Amino acid sequence: MMTYLEIKKTAVMTEKHVLIVDDDKSVLRMLEFGLKRLGSNYRIHTASDMSSAVEQIEKQWFDLVITDYMMPGMTGVDLATVVRKISPDTQVVLMTAYGTSKLRNTTHRLRFDGYLNKPFTMDQIREMVRQTANKSAESTEAEAESGSTFEEIIAGPQALAVRDKPLDKMSIQDHLQKLYINAGTRSVLLIDAKGNLVKAVGQINNAKVSRICAQIAANYFSSANLANLLDNKKKFKASFYEGDDYNLYVCDVNERFLLAVVFDVKLRPGGVWFYTKQTATALAPLLS
Structure with a gap:
């Protein structure tokens, strides 16, 4: 069985994995279709609830998780808390229709890697994905050089x-x-x-x-x-x-x-x- 670091190193060398989480399945389909145009190097995954999202995150490395802020029974902040525990180097972007300035003040502790204020264009989200996925790769390469993972240290x-x-x-x-x-x-x-x-x-x-x-x-x-x-x-x-x-x-x-x-x-x-x-x-x- 590969270690957590080995899984990430393999992912960085091959493909970028992006997970989109939203309870609105029409939004999931739209984003999945739109982001696939980034090219074959990007693998787009979807989840309509927290349970499905966490199950996928526990099984494989994701460079980026894009989550809606408000969903039934949970918020994107709840999911981000879990992501930080399982996969601390995965980038997390929060989608919201409630305005980003207030959310930035209330979520600064979790260090979100980006915010998308609804409505947004496909060009905006594609550019966000390109930027954050590359940040994830740089983080993993630095970690490989240090020889220790977050969980090993903590x-x-x-x-x-x-x-x-x-x-x-x-x-x-x-x-x-x-x-x-x-x-x-x-x-x-x-x-x-x-x-x-x-x-x-x-x-x-x-x-x-x-x-x-x-x-x-x-x-x-x-x-x-x-x-x-x-x-x-x-x-x-x-x-x-x-x-x-x-x-x-x-x-x-x-x-x-x-x-x-x-x-x-x-x-x-x-x-x-x-x-x-x-x-x-x-x-x-x-x-x-």
Whole structure:
């Protein structure tokens, strides 16, 4: 299996891969058709939702991701947060009809590589693609000379080992570690229905962890009564607690275990939510 850096080096030497993300399929078709005129060196891919986009990004290297800002259940900012975790050198361009000046002020932390203000012409987006795809190639070549990838520097060899492991070979601990790395969380806790800590990854206060787990479980499972009062047929599947420094997201795995994620308030909840749900789905059969 090739390493992440090898995949990128191969991509730079051969073709430019561009992913367009928009919930409007007519826009996807228009952009796909228009960008194919850039030539055979450009491979244009499309996705109509975040799940499809992330699945493609996890499987192959993209020089550029162009995403709409406002989509059902997520924003382009949520997707960009995830892209930065999976593929930090991929260029990300945000399309918006809401004006770029305000967005630049609210999204500066994510360092978008470009903005496209709707309506735009095909000539404008083609030129944007040419410029940003070339920036991605320069970044990868510089990284190759340094001999280290972003993940090697930030997360170390353990992150690479977990990321490259086949899904069917991953343990419960591997899944928790992958969630911790991908979502950029402070800590990840796997808790049973009685409030006992099963496994944990990240920064944990050992003196408080037992009480934290017990409180999380008590609050979560008591919400079943509230669900009944609101005439829900099933209990709530997740809970979110917003704080001044850290937020807490709790997700049901299989009605016997909970996945709790503590993350900095500066992180967009959409990306954390996506990876937590993805991990809960993967853990369910392992905890049956």
